[in-house]
Amino acid sequence: MADAHIIVSGSKRPFWQIFIASLIFTFAAVLLLWIIYNTFLRPEIYLTSIISSRVVIYLIAIGTFFSFRKSVYIDLGQSRFRSTFEIGPVKLGQWKTIHSYEYVSVFHQPLKNGDRIFEINLWYDTNKHWELYEKNNAKEAFEIGYEISEYLQIDLLDATVPNDFRFIDKSLLRQKINGEIS
Template identity: 55%
Template sequence: MKENMIITEKQRPLWQRVIAALFFTAAIALLIYTFYNANFSDKNLINIGHNLKSVIYVMGIGIGFSFHKSIYIDLDTSKFRSTVEIGPIKLGQWKVINNYEYVSVFHQPLSDGDKIYEVNLWYNKNQHWELYEKYDYNEALVIAFELSERLNIDLLDATTPNNYKWVNKTATKNNKTLVYLD
């Protein structure tokens, strides 16, 4: 029996969680105020609609300050699930992936000159699933390495354009530094 795997972002900083809590509290207070003072006449329905729209906006800001992403991998059944989590609520669907080929790490340039590193799982010849994005190359590489080890597949470092290199995982583990195949 293989062990399952969870890849998750770090918890949001305390100040972001406090701001999110304030926005969620404000949204609930506005919702209670709206229905407590509701007079369901035709004239007042427009005001109720505006207040409900405000509740949605305030909740959206709270969600923006509180969500994080996770990947759940069930290696026994080859199921993968990418989720967006807001507190105990997890949104995402399971996807069955068979015929793993390799894991790759590559970068995408951003408009401000920075790079974001992506970890992809390639399967069925030319299909891939975007597992993870990180601003730090080393974090992305650790995630890709661990996944390739668990799935017993190869790892491709595609961070240098037109100079893709396969990682020698055995030598990398032994030397504790990145070693490529010749």
């Protein structure tokens, strides 16, 4: 188990989002090539090129929104982890070393519109934490928290009720996740 790597990954984007992102990225690339080509051939349209460059930046931002996903990598062998934002093969994120894992917690944050977002945190090194993930669904948040706590062989804390935190009996949670009990 010491050389194990854990990857908790966001769900894949729907095909329509990937399709839209690819169209947007293609249009941004064509526009960028047009800007470069025309800037060297016709310097008098330099101002138009600057304005078009802003459009390219906006298109890339929109394309990124439609195609990124978040993943968490935990390297048990070297006792480190990282959160990444991924766009295709590009992964942005830095490794962080952990000296002692303590527990995983799941809690919720209320949103302005009345909904809640559930956060999964890894607590380590005497009261430090790393936000691993956010989910809109409590069941999915607890499933991710459970999986991480099982791999790391640490406890799972239910902190969804303010001032009433409790460690979860993971054997009961496993049965619920597997549909053995309701």
